[in-house]
Amino acid sequence: MPLDYKRFNGPEDSISYKRFTEDYIKSYDQLYQELIDENGVRKDGRAVDEARKMFAINDVVTQAKGSAYIELKQTKVVCSVFDPREIPHQNEFSQLGQIYCEVKFAPFSCPRKRRPHAPEAEERALSVALRKALEPTVCRHLFPNFQIDVFVYILEHDGACLAVAINAAGLALASAAVPIYDIITACTIAVIDGKMIMDPTEAEEHLAIMSPETQTNHGLITMSTLSQLRQITDFRQIGSLDVDCVTKAMDLLQKQCMKIVPNIQRVLVSNVIKYHKERKKLEEEAREREEALNKKMEEWKLLLNAG
């Protein structure tokens, strides 16, 4: 791993102190029992098919053309979108515009390890996945030879970070008035021991990727959809699932994606109303000022005529 030598790094063979605590290496079964009890209730009190509540606002970064912040309990993501700019080092003509995505973890974002300052493989893979999801969403024919920048910063990571990043990017693009075909929503599902677990936390994701001793289904799926057009823009699965399981998960994910849409819509509509009110207020003020000025002028005219 490339180290950033401008910062203080620990000795090369240093290990987190947590490694020596008792609950560092837990068996698969132990972890499983901890996360999901016999009644199918998860550690944070949710049902297996229940997603976390979403908080979303836009226009949080004033410098950006459009921006969004989305929070799913402990997963917090900021995204900003900038206007088309020239593609650096490009020497070929392209009819379609490009989308440049950069996903970055805050150094303190992950519970397991400190994120290095330099970009690493996982961040790069997330950036590619985000671009793949956004490419079919944006009307790219409107800006040939230029690129739109989408920057995502993951402040805290507690599972489903790609899905949240896609949701945030979709909201940010819409609030930046970048022409898009449809609102894009995404969500993640984890399969542990054949059970479908909607919107997993980081611990649940970790368990889903961990391989069980038995041949049961396990894995993670993230899917992003365009709800109105009924299209899937990205689908990535990891783990080991049979086809029935994938099909079932796809149905659940589609339903969950549809559930997110009204949240995003509400934010956008309230934004339009807010802008409209602001503009109305400004117009009102301008009119009042003009009236006052006109009145003054009439007064002066009278005075002049009298004098």
Added chain:
Amino acid sequence: MADLLLSSTEKIFIVHGVQDDYRSDGRSNIDYRPMELETEVVSHASGSARLRLANTDVLVGVKTEIDTPKPDQPGLGKIEFFVDCSANATPEFEGRGGEQLANSISNMMQRAYQSSQAFELKQLCILEGKQCWKLYIDILILESGGNLYDAVSLAVKAALFNTRIPFVKAVLMDGGNVDLQLSDDPYDCKHLDVGCAPLLITLCKIGDKCVVDPSAEEESCSVISVVVGVTGNTKSYCSGKEIDSVKSLERKCSTIGMNGSGSLAPQTLQSAIMQGMVAAESLDEALGQALLRERQENVILKKHAYGFLK
């Protein structure tokens, strides 16, 4: 991917052909092109394979090293994939040109091999918590004529099948040091169990239909393709008396991903995954047969050696 110059009429010709299940090279939508596979081609690697799928040429070498396992996975070995897009394939790969493609292929492979149901990393363990084998899988793309993902995954599986790991005895000494003892006989080694290693199947959406094994021309007619990683069946890779002791495993998806800038309807994705499973089954069986035959030939008659770049 290497951009081809195709006129719109040529593209329409290809799309119409796919629609009628009759492609420009005479195949139907579910046919693969002829393949050539050779193992044991690089003498300095622990295992190697070269696959030629029509105009796509891939060379894979497996190098082994001894490493310490990750603290949270003390009983598992390590496996890493590196893809190098040679500028011989197309001048566009010169410098950092092929980096994006190489990254996406190696990411896909890494994800496909992630589950223990796809590749058992336990077999790479030497001494739990102390020493394990690390496999470096170097993939060289010598020529790109479409369908790189499938060709790479086939070649990797063949190279892993061909890989030999020496028997090592590890003893824990005083003070937590590890003493490794290696046999004097260079032929004293074991083969890896790669029967369930996954194959990647690319399904390219052209018009309304999905085709397997797209050629470079067909790839340029399509905006979206689905890559499905399907685990193999150990039974196809066993010969003789072993075959009865191994139970047949169900094929599963070990990874699914999408490539290209387009999007898909949910039904299309579902049918593409199904189609991928079917294609993977026949491909995996054929690969198993070819590899077993190759191994037998290597043992019985000394293989006639010739340059691998025929």
Added chain:
Amino acid sequence: MTTNSAEGIGKICIPGMRLSPYNKDHVAGPGTYELRGYIYSSLAGILKMEVDEISKVTIVSVESQKTPSVLPRTGDIVTAKVTVVNPRMVQCVILCVGPSILARPYRGILKKEDIKANEKDSVNPYKCFRPGDIILARVLPMTEIHWYHLSTAENELGVAIATAEGSPQGVSMVPISWSEMQCPKTLVKEPRKVAKLIPENLDQELLPLENKQSNKK
């Protein structure tokens, strides 16, 4: 879907919303796109249905409160500021496309032969533009990656605002002919390719051209 007319805003649209069927009476305007026989919104904003006077076609468009992130397209009229003038061409930065102000300036280029409609060979760029002039131009098809090619070869296109050499800031010249402008303060005359500006709220009575056409019909 979401519409809110209670507060007198009009219909609020969000991306992906189906607005109307796409047929010979309805045309997709800015902020919308057409797919499989319907017009959808591509921006978050307020719906506008305008009927074109001449063709009687309803133009469906969505007006966003923010400037949409669109680039100049071929055929658009842009407002640009001249930066460099040399004997072969004029370089400028594009500031506005039609009525909307761009968030980032984009580079434009105006070749010598695209300045005037006639006498193309004898055009001297120095006698048409000076750095700092604000010009109106039409976007030509894109042939270079990051440069927009422009043209002023129309009567209505050319210099709109210019300041004469030596004049105080903010005093712009007044056109006195199609090729000359004069400063009202210093009375300096300078050569320019002057645009024949048409006021925005033009009275229909004053437009003999349009009237003639309608009379013919």
